[in-house]
Amino acid sequence: MTAEITKNPTGYNATFERHFNHPPEQVWAMLTNNHKINRWFSGLQMAQEGESGHLTLAMGHGKKKEFPITQYEQGKILAFEWGDDHVHFELTPAENGTNVRMIETLPDITGQTPKDVAGWHVALDIMEAILDGHGIERTAEWDRWYPEYKRLFESMGVDFA
Template identity: 80%
Template sequence: MTAEITKNPTGYTATFDRYFEHSPDRVWQLLTDNHKIHRWFSGLQMEEEGESGHLTLDMGHGKKKELPITEYKKGEVLAYEWGEDHVRFELSPDGQGTRVKMAETLPDITSETPKDVAGWHVALDIMEAILDGHGIERSSEWERWYPEYKRLFESMGVDFA
């Protein structure tokens, strides 16, 4: 199922609502432990955890982009800047597992937006696969979801021409 895309006064929000059959602690580790982060998002790294902390994204060729943490509640909420966008993960216990709500706030829609949102979709799929102990093919999954997101944004009147 695709993310829910909503228009708001400052742009758009892509919201993913997932359920992982694993404890909030195990899911939190995927978001904050670099050994685990690198398994689902190569190049993303927690540099300093906490309210005044930040992550970095390796842009290649020795360049890193700093991603300041904008909201932090250990084990529950991790939010950070993502270029012009903003990403927020919220974890809550749900039965034996964890409800994961991930939202990307998008001030502008560009031709890159469906690619980015499809990338987050696949990243969440990869997180679940890691927790479940099996593999997933990142590029084939992305190729499956990117056209879906492109159509979704186009159905909202966004023209990528």
């Protein structure tokens, strides 16, 4: 199922709702433990955990981009800047696991937007697959979801031509 795309006062939200059959501690570790993060999002690292912390993303050639943490509640909420966008993860204990809500706040929809939203969709799929103990083919999954998101944004009247 695709993310729900909604208009907000300053742009758009892409909201992903997932249920992982794993306790919140294990899901939280996927978001904050660098060994685990690197398995679902290559190059992303928790440089400094906590409210005044930040994540980094390796951009190649030794360059890194820094993403300040904007909201942090141990084991429950991790939110950070993502370029012009904002990413918010919220974990809620549930029967037989954890409900995960991820919201990407987008100030604008560009030709890159469906690619990025498909990327977050696949990242969540990979995170779940890792927790479940099996693999997933990142490129094939992205190739599957990108056209869905492109159609979704086009159905909202966005013209990518």
